[in-house]
Amino acid sequence: xxxxxxxxxxxxxxxxxxxxxxxxxxxxxxxxxxxxxxxxxxxxxxxxxxxxxxxxxxxxxxxxxxxxxxxxxxxxxxxxxxxxxxxxxxxxxxxxxxxxxxxxxxxxxxxxxxxxxxxxxxxxxxxxxxxxxxxxxxxxxxxxxxxxxxxxxxxxxxxxxxxxxxxxxxxxxxxxxxxxxxxxxxxxxxxxxxxxxxxxxxxxxxxxxxxxxxxxxxxxxxxxxxxxxxxxxxxxxxxxxxxxxxxxxxxxxxxxxxxxxxxxxxxxxxxxxxxxxxxxxxxxxxxxxxxxxxxxxxxxxxxxxxxxxxxxxxxxxxxxxxxxxxxxxxxxxxxxxxxxxxxxxxxxxxxxxxxxxxxxxxxxxxxxxxxxxxxxxxxxxxxxxxxxxxxxxxxxxxxxxxxxxxxxxxxxxxxxxxxxxxxxxxxxxxxxxxxxxxxxxxxxxxxxxxxxxxxxxxxxxxxxxxxxxxxxxxxxxxxxxx
Numbered sequence: 001x002x003x004x005x006x007x008x009x010x011x012x013x014x015x016x017x018x019x020x021x022x023x024x025x026x027x028x029x030x031x032x033x034x035x036x037x038x039x040x041x042x043x044x045x046x047x048x049x050x051x052x053x054x055x056x057x058x059x060x061x062x063x064x065x066x067x068x069x070x071x072x073x074x075x076x077x078x079x080x081x082x083x084x085x086x087x088x089x090x091x092x093x094x095x096x097x098x099x100x101x102x103x104x105x106x107x108x109x110x111x112x113x114x115x116x117x118x119x120x121x122x123x124x125x126x127x128x129x130x131x132x133x134x135x136x137x138x139x140x141x142x143x144x145x146x147x148x149x150x151x152x153x154x155x156x157x158x159x160x161x162x163x164x165x166x167x168x169x170x171x172x173x174x175x176x177x178x179x180x181x182x183x184x185x186x187x188x189x190x191x192x193x194x195x196x197x198x199x200x201x202x203x204x205x206x207x208x209x210x211x212x213x214x215x216x217x218x219x220x221x222x223x224x225x226x227x228x229x230x231x232x233x234x235x236x237x238x239x240x241x242x243x244x245x246x247x248x249x250x251x252x253x254x255x256x257x258x259x260x261x262x263x264x265x266x267x268x269x270x271x272x273x274x275x276x277x278x279x280x281x282x283x284x285x286x287x288x289x290x291x292x293x294x295x296x297x298x299x300x301x302x303x304x305x306x307x308x309x310x311x312x313x314x315x316x317x318x319x320x321x322x323x324x325x326x327x328x329x330x331x332x333x334x335x336x337x338x339x340x341x342x343x344x345x346x347x348x349x350x351x352x353x354x355x356x357x358x359x360x361x362x363x364x365x366x367x368x369x370x371x372x373x374x375x376x377x378x379x380x381x382x383x384x385x386x387x388x389x390x391x392x393x394x395x396x397x398x399x400x401x402x403x404x405x406x407x408x409x410x411x412x413x414x415x416x417x418x419x420x421x422x423x424x425x426x427x428x429x430x431x432x433x434x435x436x437x438x439x440x441x442x443x444x445x446x447x448x449x450x451x452x453x454x455x456x457x458x459x460x461x462x463x464x465x466x467x468x469x470x471x472x473x474x475x476x477x478x479x480x481x482x
Contacts, residue, residue: 004041005365026080029140034117035133036077042120042131043070053123054081056137057149057262058088060340061391063127065135076133080112088147089457091465092341099460111145113137119259126223126268134259147457149393150255151455156397156449157254159404165300165308167400168380169257170233170250172295174277174388175215176266176285177242177277185475188285190241191277200241201395210237214244220271221246226266239353240289241246248299254396261294262427283339284346285389291347291354292388296399299380310379315416316371317379323411324369324381326406327399329356331368331385332429332454334398334442337394337435338386340462342469347387348431349424357426361417369413394450394458401449433466 012122023432043049052073055065064087068076083454086096086103096103121135137145144151160167179189179199190200204210211218218235225232231249238245246264251257267280272279284291300308300319309320331338347354355368360381362371371383381403386395404409430436441458447455 035115050128053132082110097464105251121228122220124227147452170297171261174292205239214447224267281388283344294386296383309378323403325411327402330402359417366420
C-alpha cells in the first residue's frame with residue numbers, strides 16, 4: 001500500500017481554508033518575548049542597522065522571507081508576519097509545486113510566522129547593514145506548519161528528551177568555488193587561482209599552499225561566521241580543483257546545529273561573491289570530480305553528561321552499534337531526504353568519497369557510517385550519505401530517527417567493514433531518484449518520527465520537481481539523437 005496517499009485534510013475546499021484563515025488568532029507565542037528582547041538589545045549595540053530579514057527555510061533548504069525597514073521590524077514580534085504556507089513547498093527554482101492542491105488549489109492561504117529566539121544575527125558584508133532572524137510559520141495558533149523542516153526536526157528531538165539523552169551534533173559541508181562565467185554548454189568552470197590567475201585543473205587535498213592562495217576568501221569566511229554566530233571550527237582544501245570543506249563545531253542543541261549549517265551556506269555564498277567567485281553546494285557539479293557531501297557527526301550524552309557511545313574501545317559501545325543498526329535499517333527509506341534531486345544521485349559512484357552501501361566501519365572513509373578515531377569522550381558516528389544540496393533539518397531529523405529506531409529495537413549492524421567497500425553497491429539502496437521516491441512511499445518507519453503528512457508533502461514536492469526537470473530536453477540528447 002502506498003503510505004504517501006494525501007491525507008484528507010489536504011483536499012479541503014478552498015472556501016473552507018479561506019474561512020479558517022479569517023479565524024486564525026494572532027496570539028503571540030511565549031517564545032517571541034525572548035526574541036523581542038534580543039532584537040531590542042541588538043538595536044542598542046548596532047544603531048546602524050537599516051533592515052531586518054525575516055526568513056524561513058523551505059524544503060529545498062533555501063532561505064525565503066521578507067525584508068523590513070528597521071522602524072517596521074517591531075511588528076514582527078507583536079503581530080508576526082503573514083506569508084503563504086506554501087513558501088515551504090517550492091521546487092529548487094522557487095516555483096510553487098501545488099503539492100496535493102496546496103497553493104493554486106486552495107487559494108494559497110497565509111499562516112503567521114513568528115521570530116525564533118537565539119537566531120537573530122547581523123548579516124555579514126551587506127550595505128546598507130541589516131540583520132536577519134529565523135521564523136516559525138504557524139498554520140494554527142501555537143502549531144508550526146506540518147511541513148516546516150525545523151519543526152519536523154524538533155518532533156524527532158522530543159523522542160530523545162523522553163530517553164533523557166542529548167544529541168551532540170556537528171555538520172561538515174563540502175562546496176566548490178567556481179568561476180562566475182560558464183562554458184559554452186552552461187556548465188560550471190573551476191575558479192582561477194587568486195595568486196597565479198590560471199584556472200584550477202588538478203586535485204590537491206589538504207594542501208596548505210592552496211589555503212594560502214585562497215586566504216582572502218577564507219578570512220572573509222571566518223569573519224562572516226563570527227559575525228553571524230556560526231561556530232566555524234576549521235576549513236580544509238578538498239580533493240577536487242576549487243573544492244573546500246567547512247567544519248562546524250559540535251553543539252548540544254541539535255536544532256541550532258542545523259541552523260548553523262543553513263547559515264553556513266549563506267555565509268559561503270556571500271564570502272565567495274565578495275572575492276569574485278561563486279560557490280555551489282550542488283551534489284555533483286563536475287561529472288568526473290568528487291561530489292559535495294553533508295556529513296553529520298553525532299554522539300549522545302546521558303543526564304550526567306557521559307557519552308553513551310563510548311566504552312574505551314575504538315569501535316564504541318553497544319549503544320553505538322545499535323544506533324548504527326538503526327541508521328542502516330532506515331537508510332533506504334531516507335534516501336530522498338539525503339539525496340533530494342536528480343543530480344544528487346550522480347554523487348554515488350565508486351571511489352568518489354560517497355557511500356554506495358549501508359556498511360559501517362572504524363576509521364574507514366569508504367563506509368557511509370564511520371566511527372572516527374579520537375578520544376573516548378568524543379566517540380561518535382559520522383553519517384556520510386547526504387549531499388550538500390540536502391536540507392540540513394530534514395537530514396538531521398532522518399539521521400536521529402534512525403539512531404532512535406536502532407536504540408529502541410536494539411538492532412545489530414553486523415561486523416565493521418575492513419578495507420575499501422566503495423565498489424560494493426547495495427542493491428537495496430535506491431541510487432536513482434525514482435527508486436528513492438518509491439522507497440519513501442513504501443516504507444513507514446520514518447513516518448512515526450517525522451510525521452506522515454510532512455513526508456507526504458516533501459515527497460510530492462520533490463516528485464513534481466523531478467517531473468518538471470524530466471520534461472526539459474538536455475543539449476546532449478539533441479547531439480546524440482537529432
